[in-house]
Amino acid sequence: MSVANVRIPELGTYPRPELIASGVYAVTQGDGSWGLSNAGLVLGEDVVVLIDTCFTERRNTILRELVMELAPVPPTMLVNTHHHGDHVYGNGWFPEAVVISHESTRERVLKLDSAISARRFPGVEFGESRPVAASLTFDDTLQLHVDDMTVDVFCAGVAHCEGNTAVHVRDRSVLFAGDLLLKDCTPSFSGGSAHGYLPVLQRLRELGAERIVPGHGPVCDGSVIDDTERYVRFVLELAAQALSAGISPLDAARHADLGEFARWQDTERLVGNLYRACSELAADETRYPMDVDAMWHDTEAFLGRSLRSQA
Helix, strand or coil: HHHHHCCCCCCCCCCCCEEEEEEEEEECCCCCCCCCEEEEECCCCCEEEEEEECCHHHHHHHHHHHHHHHHHCCCCCCCCCCCCHHHCCCCCHHHCCCEEEHHHHHHHHHHHCHHHHHHHCCCCCCCCCCCCCCCCECEEEEEEEEEEEEEEEECCCCCCCCCCCEEEEEEHCCEEEEEEECECCCCCCCCCHHHHHHHHHHHHHCCCEEEEEEEECCCCCHHHHHHHHHHHHHHHHHHHHHHHHCCCCCHHHHCCCHHHHHHHCCCCHHHHHHHHHHHCCCCCCCCCCCCCCHHHHHHHHHCCCCCCHHH
16 A cells, blocks of 8 residues: 555654655654654565554554555564563554564563653553563574565664664665664663664664664664764763763763754753763772662753653
């Protein structure tokens, strides 16, 4: 079915399909800020691969409607790029699909508590969450075949979080990067690794994909990898300065000149990123502990309010 024939809700942040190569769709949401994650579709005649789902019941209901109108059959496989709720809370809306993820993603999904998301984003109407864990897992790589397309599913390394998975449709030169890459949005690695990010980015760069579907934000090209690398190096430099000056991640964030990164969505993620980078750089881990509760408290202190999401 043509994208032109798919019914799209009027509100601009809801899931919208975009044909980016023959048989390959991105499904994007608004500006990609907190909770507005992207999904993807790889369509064959009898095999359909869905990549990630959405954050709320309403969005997942719309996603299912879009998928069922675009695809010749219901999704046969659903690949999760990582365990965060805005990418897995809709898994249960696709009961026909075999859910696939990295081993560590499955373990984290099994322990997910959607009430934490509700507390973190009190203005969001989540409705029902269905974070079904994978029944098929992999450790390093997995290869799927969709008609004439070879789809490489691989764990790129610890960067945004554990189990970061990318999906490369090599025959179409399309990369679904999950939250390893965000376009016009601030990357987050408080739950992953600052130092680990750099070799992951190089691995993605070497794929040479012409079209990249980031975890949040618009479809883009390989320049997003360079943008992300500059940001990670920027945070590492700020963290080194914070350690030298003996100041907290929050104070370092408050005094930082964001420069080119100031225009990105959700700049407050700098606080959590500095928590992680300072923890990795500090010789004495007790001096800069990776205290998740303190990190979120300081993130809201940086903002001067609670976190908000348009989801």
